[in-house]
Amino acid sequence: MTVTEITKRISESENADWFKSISVILKYPHLNEEITLKGATSIYRYVSNQAKGWSEFDEPLPNELLISKNYFETLRRSIANFIESHSKGINNNLDYYWNNDIQRKVNNPNGSVFNFDSPETEFLLKLFFQEQNLFTGAYNYIIGSINFNSKQSFLGAMLAYEFTQKNASEITKRRTAEKPSITRMKNDFELMLSEVDNQLITHLKDSSDKFQEYTKTIDEFKGNKEKLFNDWFINTKGDFKTFNSDSNTKIKDLENTYEELLRLKKPAAYWKDRATTLKAEGWKSTYILTALVVIACVTLYCLLWLTPEGMLASFLKGESSAIRWSVVYITFISFLAFGIRTLNKIAFSSFHLARDAEEREQLTHVYLALIKEEGIDEKDRHLIMQSLFSRADTGLLKEDSSPTMPSDFAGKLMNR
Template sequence: MTTNEIRKIIADSEFSDWLNSVNLQIEYPHLDFDQTLTGFSSVFKFLEQQINGWEKFGENIPNELKASKKQFSTFKTRLENYINSYVINSNHNESQLNNYWNSEKNQIQNNKTLFVYDSPITEFLINIHRDVPKYYAGAYNFVMGNYNFSNKDSMIGHLLAYEFELKDYTELTKRRNKEKSSIGKLRNDFRSQLSESETQLSEHLKSANIEFENYTQKIDELKTEKESNFDDWFDNTKIEFDNFDTTTKEKISDLEHTYEELLRLKKPAEYWNQRATKLNKEGWKAIYWLVGLVAFACVTLYLLLWLTPDGMLLSFIKGQASAIKWSIIYVTFISFLAYGIRALNKVAFSSFHLARDAEEREQLTYVYLSLIKDSAVDEKEKSLIMQSLFSRAETGLLKGDSGPAMPNDISGKIFGGN
């Protein structure tokens, strides 16, 4: 587990404020090392730095210093277990977390014999171990305060450690000690600032996570709202499209049916239109002939009545046979004129009647097509309209028709009985 992972866990934890407020005081008197770390991530990062720093020295270091390296690894593992057991995968309150933390904290604080990798004394002991290993034990005992002059090598080791610490009390030594003290203060200040930075970083990560969660929540809400709006729009559009599709198909079906009916009735309508025009012409033609025949009848009657010879009139008075002859001829002529006038009259008005009937059939055809388009005609009404369109029309020519009135008929009517 890395420091970045620890920071993320702290930022996501409900105990982030408490985890950022915990502190640990590390004191190693033999190294003149005293450091207070604030924040769980600061403690974890310190242990991680010590482990990585000791790794750089390799394996050629004294066993006492290897023990420090191993102990820092043990502390780091214990903190990882603490995070996994009491922060991530457990439901504990802050008081319980504090009790567990005090236990871990004591394990680290109570061990005051460790060495940090970046201490000058640590580097001094490693150099003695590598360059003159026989003097290492004496130097180590001197640093730890165990003064033992049992042999020459131990004595020399003590002297080397003494010279490293004091060297002779001279101005140069004072200056070196002051510089060493200054560097130590700078190191401690740097570590204090590092601890404070870790706390600020953890708080910043927590704030960033909260803002990110709020932003994510807003995005999810916006996404849900847009999806809901889209679903509503899609459902409404689908319903409208289905209605439009159904209506359009019905209209297309009606139009197709109307078009089929139009094709079926187009020729009859054209025929009725042409027939009406033709019958109107024939009617007016019969009217002209009727007018001409009436005029001719009037003229002939005038001539017969006003221009009759005197001998004919005398024959009527005297009762001669020639008078009967001229009477029969006159009556026959008048009968033929009357029959012709009557026939022309029937032909004229029959033509006008048939023309009007053809016009009405044509208009009825278009009305029928319009009703079909609006789906306002059922099968029964359709049958009635079809019967009206294609029923037989009365011409008016045969009804009450009779042959020309001959003289014997007239005499029979005059002299006969019933």
């Protein structure tokens, strides 16, 4: 893991304050150096830089210095695993796990540890690559394990002595004088890095919290808008379904009404024309009837008041001529009475049929209106259709009746 990933992981952790507060002291007694690091990010940065620095040496390192390389690499992996494992959720035993997993490795390295950028490391590596047989004596002298078991060990220790003692040469004096200052600068720099890391973690955590709050606000706003939209959509959908259903029903009713209108338009027009024709025939028969009545009255008047004297005498004498005229007159009056009676029945029958046709026309319009307003059921439809298409009583025949239509035929007519 990189330092950036470690910083982000800590800033998002609920234990961020604890990770910012932990500290370690790296002691290098053989180097007369002690480094204090505060904050998990600063500790990881320092260890990671040391591991990276040791890994950048191309030439093979001596086994004594491989201890330092392995130490920092192992410590880096341990810190990364610790942060990865304990940065999620709240853990009240972090001190225990830290001391058991990390602090124990810091305090108990498997040998003397050197920083890759320390002057002693540079001296030992240069001596190893130039005078490898003197390396062991110099290394033992620096770590405080002096053993002059050979000439090379002694010479290596002497070189290390000149390197470390201030009065050995002008160069070593300068290095010895500058070393405490450099050490303080390194410690101050590490402390400043720790403060910067903690500030960065605090800033990232605050930003993360604000971002989460802002995200939560957006999610709530989005949820409210989605709820409003869903409610509006559901209501609109319900209204649309109702409107669509009502519209389809009205359209269907209008189609039914239109179909009924098309079926009954011709009969209604026929009944209207038929009523007009029957009225004309009725008035015509009435006029002829009136004329016959006038003729009958005139002839009776003439017979009674204008009868010749000879005819009356023949009646009194019982002559055959009188009987003959009587038979002729009676026959004439009989035919005249029969014509008047027939014309009377024709006239009244015409007026009756005209009125019946008018009523059928009006009943047709009423029936269409009832269909439009849905104010008629199937039973009433059968009754109305039977009334519309039943036979009318003409009055010309004795005991003339008006039988109703068969129900099945009326049903077929309505369902066409």
